[in-house]
Amino acid sequence: MIASSIPPRAGVGLKPEHYAAIMAEQPDIGWFEVHPEHYMGAGGLPHHMLSRIRRDYPLSLHGVGMSIGGAGPLDRDHLDRIAALVRRYEPGLFSEHLAWSSHESTYLNDLLPLPYTAETLSLVAFHVDEVQEVLNERICIENPSTYVRFAQDEMSEIDFLANLARRTGCGLLLDVNNVYVSAANHGFDPRAYVDDFPVEHVGEIHLAGHARLDADDPAGPLLIDAHDRAVHAEVWELYNRFVKRAGARPTLVEWDNDIPVWSVLFGEAQEAESILNGY
Amino acid sequence: MDTDALQRAIARAITDPDAALPPGLIGSPARLNVHRNNIAASLTAVLAARYPVIRRLVGDDFFGAAAGTFIACHPPQNPALMEFGGAFSVFLAALEQAASHPYLPDIARLEWARHTAFHAADAEPADLSIIARLDPDRMPLLRLSMHPSAAVIGSSFPILSIWRTNSFDATVKPIALEAGGETVLIVRPHLDVVTAIMPTASDRFTAALAGGATLGDAAQAAAAHAPDFDLATALAELFRRQAFAAIIPSTI
Numbered sequence: 001m002i003a004s005s006i007p008p009r010a011g012v013g014l015k016p017e018h019y020a021a022i023m024a025e026q027p028d029i030g031w032f033e034v035h036p037e038h039y040m041g042a043g044g045l046p047h048h049m050l051s052r053i054r055r056d057y058p059l060s061l062h063g064v065g066m067s068i069g070g071a072g073p074l075d076r077d078h079l080d081r082i083a084a085l086v087r088r089y090e091p092g093l094f095s096e097h098l099a100w101s102s103h104e105s106t107y108l109n110d111l112l113p114l115p116y117t118a119e120t121l122s123l124v125a126f127h128v129d130e131v132q133e134v135l136n137e138r139i140c141i142e143n144p145s146t147y148v149r150f151a152q153d154e155m156s157e158i159d160f161l162a163n164l165a166r167r168t169g170c171g172l173l174l175d176v177n178n179v180y181v182s183a184a185n186h187g188f189d190p191r192a193y194v195d196d197f198p199v200e201h202v203g204e205i206h207l208a209g210h211a212r213l214d215a216d217d218p219a220g221p222l223l224i225d226a227h228d229r230a231v232h233a234e235v236w237e238l239y240n241r242f243v244k245r246a247g248a249r250p251t252l253v254e255w256d257n258d259i260p261v262w263s264v265l266f267g268e269a270q271e272a273e274s275i276l277n278g279y
Numbered sequence: 280m281d282t283d284a285l286q287r288a289i290a291r292a293i294t295d296p297d298a299a300l301p302p303g304l305i306g307s308p309a310r311l312n313v314h315r316n317n318i319a320a321s322l323t324a325v326l327a328a329r330y331p332v333i334r335r336l337v338g339d340d341f342f343g344a345a346a347g348t349f350i351a352c353h354p355p356q357n358p359a360l361m362e363f364g365g366a367f368s369v370f371l372a373a374l375e376q377a378a379s380h381p382y383l384p385d386i387a388r389l390e391w392a393r394h395t396a397f398h399a400a401d402a403e404p405a406d407l408s409i410i411a412r413l414d415p416d417r418m419p420l421l422r423l424s425m426h427p428s429a430a431v432i433g434s435s436f437p438i439l440s441i442w443r444t445n446s447f448d449a450t451v452k453p454i455a456l457e458a459g460g461e462t463v464l465i466v467r468p469h470l471d472v473v474t475a476i477m478p479t480a481s482d483r484f485t486a487a488l489a490g491g492a493t494l495g496d497a498a499q500a501a502a503a504h505a506p507d508f509d510l511a512t513a514l515a516e517l518f519r520r521q522a523f524a525a526i527i528p529s530t531i
Contacts, residue, residue, distance in 0.1 A: 037358050037359055037360060038361070040359040040361060041361055041397075041398025041399070042398060042399055042400035042401075042427070043398070043399060043400045043401035043427075044396075044397050044398050044399060044401065044428075044467060044470065045397065045470050046398070047401075048470060064358065065357075065358020065359075066358070067358075070286065071281075071282040071283035071285075071286045072283065075357060075358075077357065078357055078358055078359070081359065100286060101358065102357075102358070103286050103287060103290040104287075104290075105356055106290065106354045106355070106356070107354070107355040107356060107357055107358050108290060108293065108294075108318055108354075109317075109318050109321050109322055109355060109358075109360065110293075110314050110317040110318050110321070112286075112289060112293075112314060114282070114286075115282075115285070115303070119281070119282060120282055123282060147306060147310040147311075147313045147314070148300070148304045148305060148306035148310045148311065149304070149305040149306065150303055150304060150305065151303045151304075151305060152280075152303055185310075213313070215307075215309035215310070215312065215313075216307075216308075216309045217307045217309040217310060218307060219307075222309065222310065222313060224313060
């Protein structure tokens with residue numbers, strides 16, 4: 001387990017919709033996480049609220065735009081802006097995705113998949129090294145939700161991530177909902193995936209809700225990593241299974257669309273915390 | 280295919296709704312659509328949050344179609360999406376289907392100014408008492424810094440009236456375009472963005488000030504466009520709304 005100042009408790013993704021409720025209630029919650037891309041303005045309410053949150057709670061930054069898996073060089077301006085936020089807020093953890101989202105000068109605003117090959121492993125490892133060098137800290141990389149796969153895959157996602165962690169010293173963020181979504185979309189056993197995940201590298205766990213899409217797909221309905229509802233029972237079960245093996249790890253509930261009132265999201269965190277407290 | 284060529288093929292396929300699955304991908308067109316939908320829906324939602332009055336004025340269907348074309352023509356250039364969408368006013372001005380609503384581009388400029396003010400650098404606004412302490416004879420020689428969040432937009436349409444009724448009224452009030460133009464200040468002295476009416480040509484006045492002109496020269500620039508522009512009235516309104524950051528001491 002990587003060292004971090006994020007406690008092995010449950011936290012939630014911080015949403016502007018909940019600023020007022022959090023200020024009023026000062027809930028007993030382990031930590032908060034934000035997407036740093038939302039805090040890249042110069043000033044105003046976002047920084048005002050994040051400073052107050054940071055004063056009272058541990059904070060994690062979860063990047064969505066670094067394009068770690070991009071074929072081109074990392075966007076140094078973006079990395080410098082991340083570094084400025086890390087200096088300003090001193091988060092306990094910084095994480096990013098095993099995905100790409102930029103090509104040449106266009107930012108595609110989605111987490112796009114990459115084949116798992118020796119070539120892409122070198123590419124991702126090179127980028128992770130660069131981020132860790134600039135931020136001067138160990139970061140965590142998250143397993144993605146995927147919808148397509150690649151004929152040229154040379155290794156499994158787990159082998160890719162384990163190799164990446166060994167080569168760069170980075171930690172891993174296990175997103176249990178992503179495991180469930182990808183497993184359904186590609187027809188593998190999600191239990192085997194969480195059982196095989198290299199537990200020694202896991203610095204954070206994510207939970208979220210997903211949507212089911214009756215798409216025109218021969219494999220049947222697709223699961224979409226929508227973050228628009230409560231965590232599904234099957235995902236709680238996988239989470240319980242992993243925590244039983246790994247012990248308590250910092251766990252985040254993400255809810256980014258159709259955002260509920262604070263008490264509902266807080267309830268999800270309390271559910272995660274009750275599972276953490278059992279081990 | 281190397282990684283760069285593969286990603287170029289995927290990037291092209293997900294920005295073209297009719298593209299086939301690039302070679303080497305295992306899946307179906309429906310699976311590629313997940314990425315297409317994620318991108319289109321998320322960026323349209325960003326624009327809708329940034330331009331709520333434009334959306335109300337044109338309706339969801341028109342807005343969705345316009346947003347789709349805009350995203351294809353002006354995709355985000357970096358992951359800080361707060362910088363995405365600034366070209367929407369220019370885009371709307373060139374959009375043939377929007378020609379019957381000639382005030383849309385100026386409304387878009389107003390909404391973008393509110394968005395940028397929300398995220399602008401914090402600064403203590405200058406106090407009105409400063410101006411009262413100054414020697415009136417020297418006032419024309421003074422230079423003022425605008426507050427970092429301040430923007431003044433001049434329009435030949437009543438954009439504040441249109442923006443207000445579409446922002447706050449359950450039933451939109453009819454606004455007579457013949458009523459003439461409005462000049463609007465957008466500023467965020469502390470945490471809340473303020474949107475307020477200003478004397479005509481205040482936009483010319485503040486643009487000149489931002490360019491380093493003295494109050495006297497800026498007032499002349501404004502008067503060239505509005506002969507009845509009054510320096511004292513405009514200054515009092517701008518100070519009252521806390522649109523200035525500081526007075527450059529060396530010029531006092």
